[in-house]
Every structure is written in C-alpha cells, then in structure tokens.
Amino acid sequence: MKKYFKKITGELKEIIILAAEVSREANMPAYLVGGFLRDLILGVKNFDIDIAVEGSGIIFAQRLAKKLKSELRVHERFGTATLILDGLLKVDIATTRKEKYPCCACLPVVSCGLLEDDLMRRDFTINAMAVSIVRGDEQKLIDPFGGRDDLSAGRIRILHDLSFKDDPTRILRAIRFEQRFNFKIEPKTLFLLEDAVKNGLLDKVSPHRIRDELVLMLKEHDPLKQVKRLNNLCALSFISKKLKAGKSTYDLFKSIDKEILWFTKNFPAHRQLDTWLIYFTALLAPLAPGEIKKTTSRLGLRKGEEKRIISYCQSSRRLIQFLSKKGVLPSRIFFMLEPLSYETIILLKSASQNKYLKRYITDFLEIYNGMRLYVSGNDLHGLGVLPGPRYQKIFAKVLEAKLNGKVRTLQGELGLIRELIKITD
Numbered sequence: 001m002k003k004y005f006k007k008i009t010g011e012l013k014e015i016i017i018l019a020a021e022v023s024r025e026a027n028m029p030a031y032l033v034g035g036f037l038r039d040l041i042l043g044v045k046n047f048d049i050d051i052a053v054e055g056s057g058i059i060f061a062q063r064l065a066k067k068l069k070s071e072l073r074v075h076e077r078f079g080t081a082t083l084i085l086d087g088l089l090k091v092d093i094a095t096t097r098k099e100k101y102p103c104c105a106c107l108p109v110v111s112c113g114l115l116e117d118d119l120m121r122r123d124f125t126i127n128a129m130a131v132s133i134v135r136g137d138e139q140k141l142i143d144p145f146g147g148r149d150d151l152s153a154g155r156i157r158i159l160h161d162l163s164f165k166d167d168p169t170r171i172l173r174a175i176r177f178e179q180r181f182n183f184k185i186e187p188k189t190l191f192l193l194e195d196a197v198k199n200g201l202l203d204k205v206s207p208h209r210i211r212d213e214l215v216l217m218l219k220e221h222d223p224l225k226q227v228k229r230l231n232n233l234c235a236l237s238f239i240s241k242k243l244k245a246g247k248s249t250y251d252l253f254k255s256i257d258k259e260i261l262w263f264t265k266n267f268p269a270h271r272q273l274d275t276w277l278i279y280f281t282a283l284l285a286p287l288a289p290g291e292i293k294k295t296t297s298r299l300g301l302r303k304g305e306e307k308r309i310i311s312y313c314q315s316s317r318r319l320i321q322f323l324s325k326k327g328v329l330p331s332r333i334f335f336m337l338e339p340l341s342y343e344t345i346i347l348l349k350s351a352s353q354n355k356y357l358k359r360y361i362t363d364f365l366e367i368y369n370g371m372r373l374y375v376s377g378n379d380l381h382g383l384g385v386l387p388g389p390r391y392q393k394i395f396a397k398v399l400e401a402k403l404n405g406k407v408r409t410l411q412g413e414l415g416l417i418r419e420l421i422k423i424t425d
Contacts, residue, residue: 002139004040011089012049015068019051019091020133022063028055031115031130031142038126041151042181047088052118052130057081057095064093078110097121101166105204108166116144123170124177125150125157154183164196168205171196172213175233179225194233202238210238211299218276224253227283240295242287252282255350263346267365270342274305278343281309282350289313312344316351323361324354331403333360334368373398374410375417383417394420 008016016032023030032040034050053060058074061081065072070091071084079095096118099108108121115130122128125147131140141148150157156178164170171193178185185193196202202210217226227245230236236243256278263273284292292313296306319336322328337345337360349361373395380391398416401407407416 007040007043011085011087012047015049015085015089015091016133018067019064020135022060022067023053023134026055026060026063028053028060029115030054030060030133032133033118033130034122034127037129037131038147038151041129041148047090049089049091051091051093051133052096052115053093054096054115057093061091061093064091079112094118104165104201105168105206115142119144120159122159123163123167123173125155125159126177128159150186154181156183156185156189158189158192161192164192164201168196168201169209169213171202171234172210172217172230175229176213176217176220176226179222179229180220197234202234205238207298208300211301214239214280214299215276218279223276223279224250224257227253227279236283239299240284240287240291242291243284243295244286245283249283249286252285252350253279256282256347259346259350263342263365270365273346274343277305277308278347278350281312281343281347284309285313285316287313308341308343311340312347316348319348320352320354320357323348323357324352326356328356328360329404330363330368331400333364334371334399334403337361337364338369368403371399371403373402373413375413379414380417383414383421385421 019030022028030051030053032050033052036046036048036050039046051057051060057079058076058081061072061074061083065081065083068083068085073082073084075081079097081093083091083093085091096113096115098111098113098117099121100111101108119128119130119142125145127147128143128145129147130142132142145159156174158164158170158174174185174189174193177183217223217230220226228250231245236245260273260275260278263270284295287295289310292310293306296309301309322336323333340348345361345365349358352358375395375398377387377391380394381387385391385394394417397420398407398413401416402413407413
C-alpha cells in the first residue's frame with residue numbers, strides 16, 4: 001500500500017498526517033476505509049476521505065476539526081461526524097460499529113464494534129477494505145473479503161446472501177458502481193439482486209432513500225448508462241408504477257448530454273446547472289401531470305426542484321410550438337424564457353431539433369438574459385410620475401422596446417418614457 005500513499009499529495013496528505021497525529025494522541029486506531037481507499041487503489045480522484053475509528057469517532061472528529069480549524073457536523077445516533085473544508089474536500093469520520101437489521105429495508109440498529117465488524121456491515125467487497133493511517137502501518141491492507149482481487153477483476157460482489165434484503169438500496173448502488181467503473185456484477189450477486197427485485201424489495205424502501213440513490217445515479221458521468229442498466233434490471237415501477245423508459249427517453253438523454261456541454265462551455269459565468277434534475281425531469285416527462293406531482297411529492301423533492309420539473313412538463317409543448325416559428329420578436333422570447341430556470345431552458349433546447357428554437361434560446365442566453373434598463377424609479381419620479389403600479393407598466397414597455405432594438409441608450413429610454421407619459425396623461 002505504500003506506493004498508493006505516495007500518490008496522495010497536497011491538502012489530502014496534510015489531513016491524513018494530522019489524522020494520524022490524533023490517532024496516536026488519543027490512542028484510537030484509525031483507518032482509511034470505503035470509497036476513498038477503493039479509489040486510491042484504482043487511481044481515481046476522490047476528495048471525500050472516509051476514516052473509521054476504534055474508540056469514539058465523534059471525539060476523534062472534534063480533535064481533528066480543531067487541528068484543521070474546520071466546520072464540524074455531528075450525527076450522534078450513528079457515532080459519525082463530517083468535517084467540511086474549503087473547496088471540494090470533505091472528511092467523514094465514523095466509529096467502527098456493528099449493524100443489525102430488524103426487518104427488510106429498515107434502518108439498522110447500531111452498536112459499537114471492532115474494525116472487522118465495521119467492514120462486515122458494508123455493501124460490497126470493493127468497499128470493505130481498510131488500511132491504518134499511522135505511519136509504518138500503512139503498508140498493510142486489511143482485506144477480509146477479497147476486495148482487492150475484485151477490484152482487479154472488475155467485479156461487484158456483496159458480502160453475504162442477505163445483503164439486498166437487509167438494505168435494498170444496495171440494488172441501486174450495485175448498478176451505479178458497475179456502470180461507473182465499467183465493472184460487472186458477478187453471477188451470484190446478480191442472481192440475488194434480480195431475486196430481490198422480483199420480490200419487490202425496492203418498494204419497501206423509504207421513498208426519500210430511493211430519491212437520494214436516484215440523484216446519485218443521475219449525477220454520474222454517464223446517466224444514460226445508469227438508467228439503461230437500471231431499466232433492464234429493475235424496470236422503473238419502484239419510482240412510479242406508470243413509468244417506463246424507451247428509445248425516446250434515451251435519445252433525449254443523449255441530447256441533454258450535448259446541451260449541458262454546450263451551456264457549460266459557453267456560459268461559465270452563469271450559475272452551475274443541477275444536471276441531475278434535468279435528467280430526472282426527462283425521465284418523468286412522459287407521465288401525466290397528476291402522476292408527476294404524485295411522484296415528486298412521494299419522493300420528497302424540495303419545492304424548488306418540484307417546481308422546475310412541473311414547470312417543464314406543463315409548459316414544454318406550448319413553448320416548443322411557439323418558439324419553433326420564424327420571426328418571433330426578442331421581447332416575446334425574453335418574456336417567455338426569463339421566468340424559467342436554466343434547467344428548464346436546457347431541457348427545451350434538448351427536446352427540439354428546430355433551428356429557430358435553438359437560435360432563440362442561444363440569443364436569450366447570450367443577449368437578453370438579465371437585460372436591465374438604464375432608467376430607474378428616480379428618473380420616473382423626476383419626470384413627475386408618482387410611485388405606484390404605473391411604474392411597472394412603463395418599465396415593461398421600455399424593456400420591450402429595448403429588447404426589440406428600438407431604444408439603446410439612457411436618452412432613448414428617457415425619450416420613450418416621455419412619450420408614454422404624454423399618451424397616458
């Protein structure tokens with residue numbers, strides 16, 4: 001393992017050195033575990049450090065947070081804590097523990113345990129390895145289930161036969177890791193996975209946990225691969241009984257890929273897209289409006305997320321039809337697109353191949369989006385217009401003229417306002 005440790009540089013290395021200091025000072029054995037160790041062996045960048053501690057993960061985290069001067073979030077129930085650092089870095093610290101599942105798909109009952117117990121509770125062999133963070137011990141990989149061999153062979157394998165019954169969300173995680181790393185779910189694990197799906201175990205999981213796993217899948221590098229494999233192995237009825245995905249959905253995903261790249265490249269100053277939400281909206285779009293509302297409510301999406309999904313599904317057909325016409329005035333384009341989220345706009349551009357629509361959306365993002373007037377309420381007041389609803393009507397008329405190229409300067413805006421005042425007086 002020493003050669004892998006040499007690959008750790010910069011702030012990550014400093015964090016691990018300080019964690020080793022805490023381990024020695026507190027006399028608490030601590031280990032790199034989980035996804036960070038897996039990705040370290042694979043040579044994949046991972047900025048989320050996972051540390052398991054024999055002792056008290058919370059006390060360990062408090063001492064490390066003090067050394068790092070970082071924010072700390074504690075989760076007493078599970079004996080875990082998270083250190084939030086600047087940039088992309090995050091450190092998850094957990095007390096080594098045992099888990100017992102009282103029933104299928106229930107949250108586990110947690111008790112203290114040793115490292116061996118902690119590795120036993122994990123989902124797949126590739127995530128059930130550990131290595132000490134203390135200098136001198138880092139050369140020895142603790143690998144009781146053959147995770148390193150499975151990494152080399154590209155296998156996704158569960159640790160025991162009841163794994164999917166204990167936690168059916170592992171079905172979704174197996175697919176996610178398989179597609180992320182271009183691995184294969186090994187035959188026995190695949191048999192048990194398909195049996196769990198056939199017995200409806202995903203329907204027993206809390207909808208909020210299903211939502212979280214779906215979001216992670218749709219945040220992966222290639223969401224289309226994720227959804228295709230998910231659809232092939234599980235169908236999508238655990239999301240909605242009426243949900244299906246076929247060629248039209250897959251084609252839309254491909255188009256979304258291109259439009260997200262286009263947006264990211266051409267508009268770096270705009271806020272970052274919630275890309276998973278675009279794909280999720282595309283997945284739900286074939287459903288009836290009532291079923292979409294029912295599904296988003298059941299999954300517990302945030303109000304803003306739900307609003308963006310419903311906004312697209314309710315208005316997309318009308319907007320696509322209108323924006324596919326030649327000669328639509330810039331002001332009409334602005335007033336139609338300005339209230340929409342970037343996610344909705346990108347999805348509109350993805351859903352249509354019409355050249356006019358694509359041009360209008362490009363113009364909106366390049367020219368009209370965020371366009372503001374030179375004049376203000378003070379200017380109107382100076383021209384003798386008393387504050388009230390009339391202000392908004394005048395501003396709307398001036399903005400329309402500016403969008404359509406009829407006024408371009410402060411003087412032009414003021415001149416138009418004087419004309420509008422004369423008409424209404």
